[in-house]
Amino acid sequence: MKKHFQNLIIALVAVLTLGVISPNHEIWTNLQPKDDTREANLPTTSKHDLQLGLEDSIFERETFEPSLxxxxxxxHPAKELAYLKFGxxxxxxxxxxxxxxxxxKIEEVIQQTVASTGGLENRMLAISEYPSGDYAEKMFHVSDTENAKDLIRFHVRTEKRPLDGYFYNFHYHTAEDGFTVHHSLGDIHWSKNTPPKWLS
Incomplete structure (x- = not known):
């Protein structure tokens, strides 16, 4: 009966505090009588081995730093934003x-840009949050978060070519040339029918 009462109290504390505060288990060890046989039946070597295992743990010896x-x-965010734009x-x-x-080709351009800026350790680069819809070109931009300036702008343009139909022209612009030059990544043929809007 005492065990059921303890479990009920633990459950009540967890529900009332929404799991933020866990009950202190020292309370239960102080409530147990000194001659409780459950503690006496545990072999002492396993407790000792457990302590050695924790001390020798890799978590104790190494400090984990988030690797960029x-x-x-x-x-990964670039690919997800491209798929989001495609709809x-x-x-x-x-x-x-x-x-x-x-x-x-997009990966190659991004890796070259990261290498030319000194790596992610030296520059905080990020991908823009949302692509444009309708028939606008923006897929995503790679920007330097420290000075809030774009470094590369990846776009896709819908082109209608006589006799061939509609194509998607993937290209990018760089800050080095003032975002004026189209650096082509390639084309994908859609069909002769008008393509749907982006994000649809």
Whole structure:
């Protein structure tokens, strides 16, 4: 009965405090009688081994620093924003060609930019938060968060070519040339029909 009462009190404390405060287990050890056989039946060597295991743990010896990975900080968010811009109507049609032909070139440009700026350890680079919709070009921008300036702007433009139909032209602009020059990444053919709007 005492065990059920203890469990009830633990559950009540957890519910009332929404799990923020956990009950102190020292209370239960002080409530147990000194001649309780449950403690006496535990072998002393396992408690000692457990303490040695914790002291020798890798967590004790190493301090973990968050490592800045270009994949986590720039490349994965870039791909997610590209898919977000494509939406559910364009994405499934062009995804395979985008993954195999266009995105490896985007990765290369981002890696070259990171290397030229001194790496993620020296510059805080980030991906813009949201692509533009309708027929606007913006996919995402890579910017320097310290001075709030764009370094690269990745865009996709819908082009209608006579006799061939509609194409998506993937390109980027850099701060080095004042974002005026189109650096082409490649084209993906849509069809002769008018494509849907971005984000649709």
């Amino acid at each position: 990975s270009i994949e986590d900080v720039l490349l 559910s109507r364009i994405g499934p049609v062009i995804q395979n060609e985008f993954d195999s032909n266009i995105f490896p």
